[in-house]
Amino acid sequence: DAEITQSPRHKITETGRQVTLACHQTWNHNNMFWYRQDLGHGLRLIHYSYGVQDTNKGEVSDGYSVSRSNTEDLPLTLESAASSQTSVYFCASSFTGDEQYFGPGTRLTVT
Amino acid sequence: AQSVTQPDIHITVSEGASLELRCNYSYGATPYLFWYVQSPGQGLQLLLKYFSGDTLVQGIKGFEAEFKRSQSSFNLRKPSVHWSDAAEYFCAVAPLGGSGAGSYQLTFGKGTKLSVIP
Numbered sequence: 001d002a003e004i005t006q007s008p009r010h011k012i013t014e015t016g017r018q019v020t021l022a023c024h025q026t027w028n029h030n031n032m033f034w035y036r037q038d039l040g041h042g043l044r045l046i047h048y049s050y051g052v053q054d055t056n057k058g059e060v061s062d063g064y065s066v067s068r069s070n071t072e073d074l075p076l077t078l079e080s081a082a083s084s085q086t087s088v089y090f091c092a093s094s095f096t097g098d099e100q101y102f103g104p105g106t107r108l109t110v111t
Numbered sequence: 112a113q114s115v116t117q118p119d120i121h122i123t124v125s126e127g128a129s130l131e132l133r134c135n136y137s138y139g140a141t142p143y144l145f146w147y148v149q150s151p152g153q154g155l156q157l158l159l160k161y162f163s164g165d166t167l168v169q170g171i172k173g174f175e176a177e178f179k180r181s182q183s184s185f186n187l188r189k190p191s192v193h194w195s196d197a198a199e200y201f202c203a204v205a206p207l208g209g210s211g212a213g214s215y216q217l218t219f220g221k222g223t224k225l226s227v228i229p
Contacts, residue, residue: 042221090154102154
């Protein structure tokens with residue numbers, strides 16, 4: 001069955017370290033998205049991609065970057081992790097004109 | 112900019128009782144509308160969506176939602192709640208029209224947590 005996976009599911013890192021969260025989908029969706037979920041804020045869009053080599057900033061992109069070298073993967077990198085980036089991160093994918101399918105999430109703690 | 116308001120942060124209902132979760136949106140035109148559910152420690156699952164047509168939309172797990180253009184609302188309902196419905200519910204909107212994935216960037220409400228009393 002097609003699916004969307006995220007790894008790791010849990011991560012603890014130190015302030016200032018670079019961290020990369022993986023997202024992999026097997027639906028061949030052209031669109032991929034990264035969100036963060038924080039108590040009281042719901043989900044907020046970090047970055048999104050319409051296709052290979054395309055990336056765009058979302059509402060809360062500062063301190064994050066993404067790259068899209070193939071259809072299946074959209075890794076999210078925190079260049080220098082900060083405590084304010086402690087959150088639960090969700091990846092999603094979709095075909096244009098269709099609903100978004102969400103991964104199981106990655107809980108990131110920055111100490 | 113579009114926005115989504117879910118006025119109720121937390122709702123508690125008894126099992127078997129009816130449920131209505133409120134969602135209001137602010138947007139210049141009719142957007143695409145969605146309800147997602149998130150069980151503890153899980154990702155989001157789509158319950159239902161409204162793109163056009165009949166304003167009463169049926170979803171999975173016995174849920175339905177009604178789009179009311181005059182009230183800019185898209186409230187979620189269920190006639191009889193089951194204990195397994197305890198979860199957090201998110202309303203989301205995406206701009207109608209345009210092209211590319213940008214048309215489907217979701218703006219989420221802050222969520223309503225549903226507790227069910229056995």
